[in-house]
Amino acid sequence: MTSGARVILRVEDHDRQRSRLEFERALREDLEWLGFVPPEEVPRQSERVGAYRGVLDTFIACGLVYGCACTRHEIAGADDAQSGGRERRYPGTCRDRGLGLADGLGWRVRMGPGVETFTDDYCGRQVQDPSQQCGDLLVRDRLDNWTYQWAATIDDYLQGITHVIRGVDLLPSTGRQIRLARLAGRTEPARFRHHPLIMKSPDQKLSKSDRDTGVRDLRAAGWTRDDVLAAARGAETGY
Numbered sequence: 001m002t003s004g005a006r007v008i009l010r011v012e013d014h015d016r017q018r019s020r021l022e023f024e025r026a027l028r029e030d031l032e033w034l035g036f037v038p039p040e041e042v043p044r045q046s047e048r049v050g051a052y053r054g055v056l057d058t059f060i061a062c063g064l065v066y067g068c069a070c071t072r073h074e075i076a077g078a079d080d081a082q083s084g085g086r087e088r089r090y091p092g093t094c095r096d097r098g099l100g101l102a103d104g105l106g107w108r109v110r111m112g113p114g115v116e117t118f119t120d121d122y123c124g125r126q127v128q129d130p131s132q133q134c135g136d137l138l139v140r141d142r143l144d145n146w147t148y149q150w151a152a153t154i155d156d157y158l159q160g161i162t163h164v165i166r167g168v169d170l171l172p173s174t175g176r177q178i179r180l181a182r183l184a185g186r187t188e189p190a191r192f193r194h195h196p197l198i199m200k201s202p203d204q205k206l207s208k209s210d211r212d213t214g215v216r217d218l219r220a221a222g223w224t225r226d227d228v229l230a231a232a233r234g235a236e237t238g239y
Contacts, residue, residue, distance in 0.1 A: 005163065009038035014045040014151040017143060030215040034225055042159055045151045052146050055154050055184050056139065059109055060101070064183070067099035068106040068138070087172060090135035107140040109180065116175035121193040123168065128175030137176055153177045157186045168194040 009031075013019035031038070059065050070093050090108070101107055111130040119125050130137065139150035156164065156177075171194045178189045218228055 006040065007038060008159065008161075009041045010155060010159075011041075011044035012148070012151065014146045014148065016046065016145055019046070026216060030219075033219065034215070034228065042155075045146070045155065048151070048155070049146070051158060052151060052154055055158075056107075056150075058185075059183065064110050065101065065107055065139070066095060066097075066110070066136075067101050068094040068108045068136075069097075069099060070094060070106070071142075087133060089133065090138070092136060095136060103144065104142055106138050106142050108136040109139050109183075111136050111176065111179070116178045118174065118178060118189065118192065120171065120174070121191060123171060123194050126171070126174065128172065130176035130179055133172060134176060137180070149173060149177060150180070153180045154184060156190055157181045157184055162190055163193070164190050165193045165195065167197050169197060170194065 011024055013024070056065065068090075070090070074093075075088060075090055094108070095110070099105055111134070113129065113131045115127050115129045117125070117127050137149055138147050140146050155161070171192075174192050174194075181189060215228060
C-alpha cells in the first residue's frame with residue numbers, strides 16, 4: 001500500500017438485478033475480521049446515477065454515444081467465427097443505425113482505433129487497442145444498469161483514485177478504462193497493479209457463482225486471519 005494513502009470503501013452495486021444486501025453484509029463482516037476498517041466510505045454506485053449521466057452527457061454532446069439493440073446472443077454469434085479464444089468483440093452492428101438512447105436499448109461509446117500504453121506495477125508494459133479487444137463499449141445495458149466499465153472508471157476519476165489494485169483477470173479492461181477516463185477529462189491516469197488469482201484449475205478462477213470457497217468458508221474451516229493473509233501473500237509472490 002502506498003504510504004499515507006487515502007483508502008475508501010466503495011460498494012459496487014451498479015447491477016440492480018444481481019446485487020443483494022446480504023452480499024454487502026458478508027463483505028463488511030469479512031473485511032472487519034481481516035482487520036480492515038475503512039476510514040472513509042463513498043456513496044454506493046446505485047446512488048450515483050446523476051454523476052454517471054452527467055459525464056455521459058459530455059460524451060453525447062461529442063457524438064460518441066449511440067443506442068444498440070443487439071443481444072448478447074447476437075453479438076456472440078456474429079463474433080464466433082473470429083474469436084480465436086479472445087474476449088468477445090462488438091462488431092459495430094448498430095453504430096450507424098441511428099437508434100438513439102431510448103429505454104430498452106444498450107448505450108455504447110465509440111472506441112476508435114488506437115493503442116493505450118501503460119506500465120502495470122506487476123505485469124509490466126502493456127499495449128492495448130480497445131477497438132480491437134472489445135469494440136464499441138457498452139456503458140449502460142438494456143435493463144438501465146450502468147456497466148462495470150463505466151461506473152468504475154467514472155468513480156475512479158471523480159473520486160480521485162490514484163492506485164487501482166485488482167485481479168489479473170481485469171488487466172484487459174485497463175486500456176479501455178484509461179481511454180474512457182481521458183475522454184471524461186482525466187489528465188493523469190491511475191496506476192494499476194494486477195495481482196494473480198487463486199485458481200481452482202489452470203484455466204478456471206474461483207467464483208461465488210460456482211459456490212467456490214471464500215473467506216467466510218475458510219473461517220468456518222478454522223483458518224485464522226494470519227492464515228488467510230499469508231495465503232494471499234503467497235499467491236502474490238508466486239506470480
